[in-house]
Amino acid sequence: MVNDFTFARLPVVHFGAGKLSELPKIASAFGTRALLITGARSLQAAGRLESVHRGLGQAGIHWESLIIDAEPSTEFIDATCARLRGLETERSREPDAATGIAGFQVVIGIGGGSVIDGAKAISAMLPHANTVLDHLEDVGRNVPHSGIKIPYVAVPTTSGTGGEMTKNAVLSMVGRYGYKKSLRHDNLIPDAVIVDPELMVTCPPHITAACGMDAFTQLLEPYLSPIASPLTDALAFSGLERIRDHLIPACTDKGGDVSVRAGMAYASLLSGVALANAGLGIVHGMASPIGGFFDIPHGVVCGTLVASATESNIAALRKRGSNPAALAKLARVGLLFGGEAGKTEAWNCDFLAARLREWTALLQLPRLGVYGISASDMDRILDKTSNRHNPVKLDRDEMAELISRRL
Numbered sequence: 360m361v362n363d364f365t366f367a368r369l370p371v372v373h374f375g376a377g378k379l380s381e382l383p384k385i386a387s388a389f390g391t392r393a394l395l396i397t398g399a400r401s402l403q404a405a406g407r408l409e410s411v412h413r414g415l416g417q418a419g420i421h422w423e424s425l426i427i428d429a430e431p432s433t434e435f436i437d438a439t440c441a442r443l444r445g446l447e448t449e450r451s452r453e454p455d456a457a458t459g460i461a462g463f464q465v466v467i468g469i470g471g472g473s474v475i476d477g478a479k480a481i482s483a484m485l486p487h488a489n490t491v492l493d494h495l496e497d498v499g500r501n502v503p504h505s506g507i508k509i510p511y512v513a514v515p516t517t518s519g520t521g522g523e524m525t526k527n528a529v530l531s532m533v534g535r536y537g538y539k540k541s542l543r544h545d546n547l548i549p550d551a552v553i554v555d556p557e558l559m560v561t562c563p564p565h566i567t568a569a570c571g572m573d574a575f576t577q578l579l580e581p582y583l584s585p586i587a588s589p590l591t592d593a594l595a596f597s598g599l600e601r602i603r604d605h606l607i608p609a610c611t612d613k614g615g616d617v618s619v620r621a622g623m624a625y626a627s628l629l630s631g632v633a634l635a636n637a638g639l640g641i642v643h644g645m646a647s648p649i650g651g652f653f654d655i656p657h658g659v660v661c662g663t664l665v666a667s668a669t670e671s672n673i674a675a676l677r678k679r680g681s682n683p684a685a686l687a688k689l690a691r692v693g694l695l696f697g698g699e700a701g702k703t704e705a706w707n708c709d710f711l712a713a714r715l716r717e718w719t720a721l722l723q724l725p726r727l728g729v730y731g732i733s734a735s736d737m738d739r740i741l742d743k744t745s746n747r748h749n750p751v752k753l754d755r756d757e758m759a760e761l762i763s764r765r766l
C-alpha cells in the first residue's frame with residue numbers, strides 16, 4: 360500500500376568531479392553581482408579559491424567576499440545582513456529590473472554545513488530589514504517568511520548535513536538559554552546545487568567521520584519515520600548503500616579517492632531529500648537542544664548518539680510491539696551492513712546495533728562529556744527533546760539511558 364505523501368521540489372543539481380568549473384555559468388544565469396560566501400580555510404587550502412575568483416571574473420561577475428567560520432547564529436545573520444545592506448546603499452545600486460532587488464543578484468555559498476545554512480539565511484534576509492529571529496520556529500515571533508530572497512547557488516564541501524537540498528536554515532544561539540532552530544520557507548530551497556567530490560578530498564578524517572555519521576543518521580531516521588513513503592524509502596536505502604561502501608574508506612585510507620568521496624557526497628545529498636520529506640527521529644530530536652546548550656558540532660552529536668539510539672529504539676520497539684514494520688526495516692539495514700540473510704529479523708537488528716557501536720569506536724567519535732556535557736544536564740536536555748517522527752515514542756528513562764551511554 361502507498362500512503363499519502365507530499366514531496367517537496369528539488370533544486371537543479373550538477374553532480375560530478377570537476378563540476379565546480381561550471382559555477383560561473385550557473386551563477387551568471389541569475390545576474391552579475393554576487394555575494395560569495397566561503398568557509399575560513401578549506402577552499403583556500405585546496406588552492407581552489409583563486410580559480411573560483413578567476414572564473415567569476417571571466418564571466419563578468421562582480422563579487423563581494425564573506426567568510427563564515429562557525430555554525431551561524433541569529434546575531435551573526437542580522438549583523439551581516441545589516442552591514443551588507445549598508446554596502447548596497449552606499450553604492451546606490453539601481454534595483455534590478457526583473458527582481459526589484461538592489462545590490463546582490465545571487466548568493467553563492469561554498470563550504471560545509473555552516474556555510475550552506477548561513478548563506479541560505481543571508482539570501483533569505485538580505486532583501487528585508489527585520490531580524491531573522493522574527494521567523495525562527497519556536498523561539499521567535501513565528502512570523503512566516505515571505506519567501507522573497509536572493510537566488511542562491513549552494514556548493515557543499517563536506518558530505519554531511521544535506522542542507523543544499525532543504526528549505527530550512529538552522530541557526531543557533533549557544534548558551535544556558537541557547538537554541539538551535541530553523542528559518543523555513545519552500546522558496547529557501549537553493550536554486551542550483553553543485554556537488555563536486557573533488558572539493559571533499561581535503562576534508563580531514565575527524566570531520567569526514569562526524570559529517571558522514573550525520574548523513575547516515577539522516578538516511579536511517581527518515582527510513583524509519585512514520586511518515587516515510589516508498590519514494591523516500593527508495594532514496595534513503597540508495598544512500599545507505601553508499602554509506603556502507605564508502606564511509607569507513609573515506610575516513611581512513613581512501614580519503615583522497617574522488618570516487619569514494621563521490622559516494623559519500625551522493626549519500627549526503629539523498630539524506631537532505633529524505634529528511635526534508637520524511638522527517639527525523641530521536642537523534643536529531645536530541646541534537647537540537649544539545650547543540651543549543653553546548654558548543655558541539657552537529658555531526659558529532661548525531662554521530663556519537665546514533666548507535667545508542669538504534670539500540671534504544673530496537674529495545675523499545677520490541678517491548679511495545681507497536682511497530683513491526685520498523686523492526687523489519689531495521690533488520691533490512693542490518694542485512695545491508697553485513698548481516699546474514701539466513702538469520703532472523705531480531706538477529707539482524709542486533710547485528711545493526713553492534714555494527715554501529717563498532718563504527719563509533721573505529722571512527723573515534725568523541726563522547727558528549729568531552730564537550731562538558733554531564734548527567735546534571737540531562738533534565739534540561741530531555742525537557743527540550745522531541746520524539747517527532749521516531750518510530751517509537753521513547754519515555755524519559757529510555758532517553759536518559761540512551762544519552763548516558765555516550766556521556
Ligand SMILES: [Fe+2]
Binds near residue numbers: 573657
Ligand atoms: Fe543532521
